[in-house]
Amino acid sequence: MRHVQMTRLVWLTAALIVIACVVFAAAQSR
Amino acid sequence: MTLAVRAVFWVIAYLGAVLAPLVFAAIGAGQPDHSFWTNFSVALGFTGLAMMGLEFALVARFRPLAAPFGQDALLQFHRQIGYAGLAFILIHFGISAHWDEVTPAKAVAAPALVWFGMAALLALIVLIVSSVWRGPLRLSYEAWHIIHTVLAVVLVVGSLLHIFFVNEYVSSLWKQILWGLMSAAFVGLLVWVRLLKPQRARARPWRLERVVPELGDTTTLVLKPPPGAGFRFEPGQFGWFAIGRSPFSITQHPFSFSSSAEREEVELAVKALGDFTSTVSELEPGTTVYVDGPHGVFSIDQDEGPGFGLLAGGVGIAGLISMLRTMADREDMRPVLLFYANRGWDGVAFREEIERLKENLSLSVVHVLEEPPRSWTGETGYLRADVLERHLPPGYRRFQFFICGPDPMMDAAEAALAELGVPPERVHTERFDMV
Numbered sequence: 001m002r003h004v005q006m007t008r009l010v011w012l013t014a015a016l017i018v019i020a021c022v023v024f025a026a027a028q029s030r
Numbered sequence: 031m032t033l034a035v036r037a038v039f040w041v042i043a044y045l046g047a048v049l050a051p052l053v054f055a056a057i058g059a060g061q062p063d064h065s066f067w068t069n070f071s072v073a074l075g076f077t078g079l080a081m082m083g084l085e086f087a088l089v090a091r092f093r094p095l096a097a098p099f100g101q102d103a104l105l106q107f108h109r110q111i112g113y114a115g116l117a118f119i120l121i122h123f124g125i126s127a128h129w130d131e132v133t134p135a136k137a138v139a140a141p142a143l144v145w146f147g148m149a150a151l152l153a154l155i156v157l158i159v160s161s162v163w164r165g166p167l168r169l170s171y172e173a174w175h176i177i178h179t180v181l182a183v184v185l186v187v188g189s190l191l192h193i194f195f196v197n198e199y200v201s202s203l204w205k206q207i208l209w210g211l212m213s214a215a216f217v218g219l220l221v222w223v224r225l226l227k228p229q230r231a232r233a234r235p236w237r238l239e240r241v242v243p244e245l246g247d248t249t250t251l252v253l254k255p256p257p258g259a260g261f262r263f264e265p266g267q268f269g270w271f272a273i274g275r276s277p278f279s280i281t282q283h284p285f286s287f288s289s290s291a292e293r294e295e296v297e298l299a300v301k302a303l304g305d306f307t308s309t310v311s312e313l314e315p316g317t318t319v320y321v322d323g324p325h326g327v328f329s330i331d332q333d334e335g336p337g338f339g340l341l342a343g344g345v346g347i348a349g350l351i352s353m354l355r356t357m358a359d360r361e362d363m364r365p366v367l368l369f370y371a372n373r374g375w376d377g378v379a380f381r382e383e384i385e386r387l388k389e390n391l392s393l394s395v396v397h398v399l400e401e402p403p404r405s406w407t408g409e410t411g412y413l414r415a416d417v418l419e420r421h422l423p424p425g426y427r428r429f430q431f432f433i434c435g436p437d438p439m440m441d442a443a444e445a446a447l448a449e450l451g452v453p454p455e456r457v458h459t460e461r462f463d464m465v
Contacts, residue, residue, distance in 0.1 A: 002459055003095055003444075004403065006103045007110060009343040011049075019074035023053045028069040 037098035047084055051076035053201050054208050071125035072199075076213040078118035079189040081111060082154070085182065090223045091270065093323060100327050101268075102461040105152075109161070114182040116158055123151055143195035150188030157181040170305040175281040186216055193388050228277035234259060238273070238317040239295065246377035248345060250288065252295055253319055262324075264331040265291045265356040266349045266432065266460070269323025271298070274313060277320035283307070284462060286349035287324065288432070291331075292359040300381065302344035314372045326462040328432060330357070335430035335456065336364040337420065341413060341443045343435020344372060346378075349460060350434060351380050358390040366391060367421060367429075371413050371439055372460040375406070396421045412440060415446035427452055434460045 052073055064072070087095070088108040096104055123142050137144075157178060160167060188214055188435065193199055200206050206257075234256045242250040255261040263269075270282040289297035302308040330338060330353050340350040347370060372378045375397075384395055398409040398417060411415050428461060431445045431452055440459055447457050 001107055002100065002454075002457075003461070004105055005454075006099070006106045009041065010107055010110040010114065012046050013045065013111065016045060017114075017118075018222050019050050020052060021070055021077060024056060024073040025070035028056065029066040030063060 032076050033098040036094075040098065042083065047081040048077050051080050051212070054205055067125055071122045074118040075122035075126070075189075076193075076199075078115045078122060079186070079193070079210075081115035081118070081380040082182070082189065083186050083212070085115075086186075086216065086219050086223070087111060090219060091227075093425065094324065096325060097327060101325050101458070102459070108253065112161075113224070115257070116154060119151060119154060123147070123433040129429065141195065143192050146188045146195060147192040150185050150192060153181040153184040153188060157185065165270060171283075172281045173430055179280050183220070190216075194293070212295070224278070224280075227322065228436070231277040231322060231326060232322075233274070234321040236296075236401065238313060238315055238319055238322050240315055241313050243311060244299065244379045245381065246372065248346070248379040249302070251310065252289075253298065253300045253321075254295060255321075261296065261321075263287050263291055263296070265352040266325065266329035266331075267326040268324060268328075268349065268460070269321050271322075272320040273310075274317045274319070280433075281306075282322065284321075284325075286352065286460070288348040288352050288355075289419040290355035291352065291358045292356055299345060299348035299351070301379075303345070325423060325459060328434070328458050329353075330430065330432070331458070333430045333458060335364075335428065336427040338367070339418075339429045339431040339447075340366060340368045341372045341427065341433040341435070341447075342368065343439035343443075344377075345373070346433075346435030346439070346460075347379055348434075350432060354384070354387050354391065354434065358387055361390075363392045365423065365429075366393045367394065367423070367426075368394060368395045369398060369413055369418065369421070369443075371400070371435065373400045375399060375403055396423070413443045413446060415449040419450060422450070423445050426450075427456075427458065431457045432459075437461065 052091065055072065055076060085108055088104050091101070099107070100374055154435075160169060160174060160177055160181075169177070172319075190209070193209065200209055235258060237254045238251060239254045240250075240252040242252065246252055266286070268286040269285050270284050272279055272282045287296055287299040288299040289295060300307050300310045302310065328349060331449075338355065339352070341349045351370065354368070356362075369382065370378065370384070378397065381397075384393075387393055388395065396409055396417070398411065398413055399406060400411065402410050404409070409420075411417070427450075431439050431447055431451075433447075435443075440461060444457060444459065448454065
């Protein structure tokens, strides 16, 4: 099930990047 | 470091590299006030670019990076995170484009940053469309690979110039230096993959010794490494091959080593499936071959167990027969059960040799045919859980399982083993679906 785990890792990575973008945007627009 | 720790290290390193441009942009005052959505769009643009730059690293065949995941899993990450990057960049474009100014007249007079941004976006869209629909578009692997590489370079260079012309984020000297370093790392990666590695391979040419036809449109290529190369591989590993072409050619082909890891001559089993593989049987002995390898973590030497279950579909047998041949040479008598799925009996490559290998191994073989002959009394259909269950010995959950074949077969086999309670850490796969 390695490819299933890898898909989860992709989702997790993308989600973390989006969260970082939101934090960046919030911090910059204060 | 264990493989799991190394995997975590690489994931953190990846996130660090993707988020580095945000840190560059955030540090240092003097930026004009932007709304939340503008800043969010900028962040998506930066991270999207970093993700695209790192796509090169994921397919650069770095052994330390591939070791904890497997090259096929890295390719899967490359493909799927590419979709995420496309989404990021499309949202960036959707938010940041001046939609009220999108008219043909104004487009011509648009500033350079718009032109470079649009070129990068267009390159990305064509790149992904040509990858997802390579089959319907009837693009050969070779043509697709060249298009993919050229568009990827256009995408990254266009994006870097887009940022340069936005100016706001490269206004100070130290930011220019940081962006310069990032760009240099990207160029360095290209130089390493496309010039230095091929240059090293050119100094060590291999020779095609023999071309042996096998059943099932399969051909064995017998290769001889250069004298004194001391080439070693583990059974199940693969290499990238430039056969009869320059080591600098963009397209190389991945093939599993099919010979015993204990012998000097190296063999590949190639099935006629595409433009290049269909011409392999016509290769002349004496042809020069350049090899980048070995690669991969799909090997009985990496995951030892009290016994092995090998599940092959079609030419997926190549890496698995290497395991059997190696075990025979090593007089390894641990039990092995080979499930070998094929369409018809006449296309079962190596079937006679596999029968002979039974004499030197503790090997059981189960052929599974999709279109069996009338007299066939063996298993039919696909590698389902009930087929496996009928033949697996007691204690099979402690075996190590290796699966290689076409994607649908591998999905079915992985699901079947999970259904039978085999722990996922004992199931190993090697996928070669590049697109």
